[in-house]
Amino acid sequence: MTDSQVQQAYAARASEYTAILGAIDGMHELDRNRIEHWAQQISGRIIDAGCGPGHWTNFLHKRGVDISGIDLVPEFIERARLRFPDVSFQVSSLRALEDADGSLHGVLAWYSLIHLPPAELPPVLSELARVLSPQGHLLVGFFDGVSAEPLNHAVTPAYCWSLDQMSSLLHDAGFEVINSEARQDPGGRPHAAISAIAR
Numbered sequence: 001m002t003d004s005q006v007q008q009a010y011a012a013r014a015s016e017y018t019a020i021l022g023a024i025d026g027m028h029e030l031d032r033n034r035i036e037h038w039a040q041q042i043s044g045r046i047i048d049a050g051c052g053p054g055h056w057t058n059f060l061h062k063r064g065v066d067i068s069g070i071d072l073v074p075e076f077i078e079r080a081r082l083r084f085p086d087v088s089f090q091v092s093s094l095r096a097l098e099d100a101d102g103s104l105h106g107v108l109a110w111y112s113l114i115h116l117p118p119a120e121l122p123p124v125l126s127e128l129a130r131v132l133s134p135q136g137h138l139l140v141g142f143f144d145g146v147s148a149e150p151l152n153h154a155v156t157p158a159y160c161w162s163l164d165q166m167s168s169l170l171h172d173a174g175f176e177v178i179n180s181e182a183r184q185d186p187g188g189r190p191h192a193a194i195s196a197i198a199r
Contacts, residue, residue: 006115009156014075022053038139039065044105050112054080061087099131110141114158118148125173132198144182144192
């Protein structure tokens with residue numbers, strides 16, 4: 001999927017997506033705990049890369065984290081700014097971040113890499129590594145499964161990755177994996193998350 005295709009697909013369903021998945025109360029308690037714990041260990045600026053309607057960005061902002069949200073979809077950014085006026089949001093592509101080399105201390109990429117075609121994931125991971133300072137933190141959430149296998153996503157095509165393969169791709173992009181998890185929630189797709197630091 002190109003950026004334009006993903007942008008158009010989400011723009012058409014931004015209101016629906018925000019209503020269904022745009023509230024922290026609807027997120028899994030384990031995810032809330034993991035993301036909060038991850039962010040509170042970081043001293044410095046974080047971006048929520050692929051923030052969607054901004055609920056995770058605001059969740060961390062309310063806990064004193066220095067965070068801003070970016071997303072490819074202008075309709076998401078408009079809603080995020082209206083819902084959370086105290087938080088910084090801007091339209092941006094993960095393929096070419098506006099941040100300077102080594103200028104960030106953390107990147108949250110929570111289910112924001114899932115629509116990248118397999119061949120296009122490595123350069124985006126390298127871009128995330130570029131903007132992080134040495135020992136900067138990355139937290140990635142994604143669908144656990146057979147690597148590069150497409151799945152029937154409600155909005156636009158998405159891909160699964162195994163923990164081993166995603167860990168390998170992160171290593172190749174300049175990260176050291178710190179920890180990982182996988183789980184299967186009733187009624188949901190298999191979930192995985194990896195915490196890593198920039199070498």
